[in-house]
Amino acid sequence: MKIKNQILSFVTILAVALMTFSCTNDEPKEVTPLKSIVDIAKADPANFSILIDALKKTGLEATLSSSGSYTVFAPTNAAFTAAGVTSASINALSATVPADATKISDLRLLLQNHVITLGTKADDLLAAGYTRTFAFYKNSATATSGANLSLFVNKVGTDVVINGGVANGGAKVTTANIEASNGFIHVVDAIISLPTLVSHIKANPALSSLLTVATSAPQASVLASLTAATGASAITVYAPNNDAFTSAATYLTGKTETQITNILKYHLENGNKTASSATSWTSSTATADVSVTTLFSPNKFTILLGTVKIKDGVVGTTNANIKITNIQGTNGVIQMLDRVLQPTTL
Known part of the structure; x- marks a missing residue:
């Protein structure tokens, strides 16, 4: 037994010695450090020289060279040129x-619309749907801060598309997931315009039913209200999704175009009204429900205290939930609903 234990001890010592020898004789592997977002762009002037000039001019070069975590949707030189922007200009x-x-301030805001605050791969952006950029809602021409604008990422066929693609003021990702020391670069084929209420509605396939109704000829006045809204005179859209319109088919059948107009206006409110969180419209210090004065005067609806539940014209009935809060545009904000709201009178 003693000899057996000695043999086992010798084998163990020999194995450890061999492992140690093997490890100490491994050739050291040289690790190439990742470059920053700005340095990666600078290394490819054929594609990104205009972007670099724009970052320098607007003071964003230092931010995207820093040790933070960012995602940049990087327009190529061709994208800038197509928009009439050159290094010379x-x-x-x-x-x-x-x-x-x-012009420099406007350019900075536009570039900020291509940056989000966390380094994120394309698949994770797709999973999230909406994210927020560094660009912000301006409630006046001179505003220097505000609610961050939303950016929508989805797939159209095999393409990863930003804010509905080029035709909607958005872009397509042509090269994804270029890893930098401070985040990721996704190369895009166009400059991403600051999103409006209408472009946000167009971008999201889940709002296609609302888009069809709101852009129909009989609803020109509703569309005019949305497009006429500005930062100073914003509109909040309580936007029923496609499932909501499907569920409301019986309710909507037989309604006149004037009644449809009134129903749509019942989903609009003056001002840039935002939820406190994804689960509560009101802040933690609020003590009462919120009464919403709609553009279909004098009809109102109620958002219940501490929730994102809506009680419309049918007294005592909770008819809708806000499924996605605070989709922010330049001229207002969208709250996506799971029901079409029904005013008391039409």
Whole structure:
């Protein structure tokens, strides 16, 4: 027994020695450090020289060179050129000229619409659907901050599409998941415009029924209200999704175009009204339900305290839930509903 234990001990010592020898003789592997987002773009001037000039002019170069975590949707030179933006036009701007200072500020806001605050791969963006960019809602021409604008990512066929694609002021991802030391770059084929209420509705396939109704000729006044909204005179859209319209088919059947107009206006409210969170319209300090004054005066509906549940014209009945909160555009915000709201009178 003693000899057996000695043999086992010798075998164990020999195995450890061999492992140690093997490890100490491994050739050291050289790890190439990742470059920053800006450095990656600088290394490819054929595609990103205009983007770099724009980042320099607007002061965003330092941000995207820093050690934070970012995702950049990077328009190529071809994308900038197609929009009439060149390095020459950017470099000619002077911050000391008032008109140029405004253009630089506008360019900065536009570039901020291509940046989100966390390095994220394309698949994770698709799973999330909506995310928020560095760009913000301006409630006045001189505003320097506000609610961050929303950005919608989905697949159309095999393409990863931003805000509905080029035809809707968005873009298509042509190269995804370029890893940087401070996040990810997704190359896009167009400049991503600041989203409006209408472009947000067009971008999301789940709102196609609302889009069809709102853009029909008899509803021109409703569409005009949406497109006329501005940062200073924003509109909140309580937007029923496609399933909501399917469920409301019986209710909507036989309604006149004027009645449909009234129903749509019952889903609109003046102002940029946002939920406190994804699960509560009101803040934690609120003590009462919220009464919503709609554009179909004098009809109102109620958002119940501490929830995202809506009680419409049918007294005592909770008829809808806000499924997605605070889809922010430049001229207002969208709250996506799972039901078509029904005013008391038409």
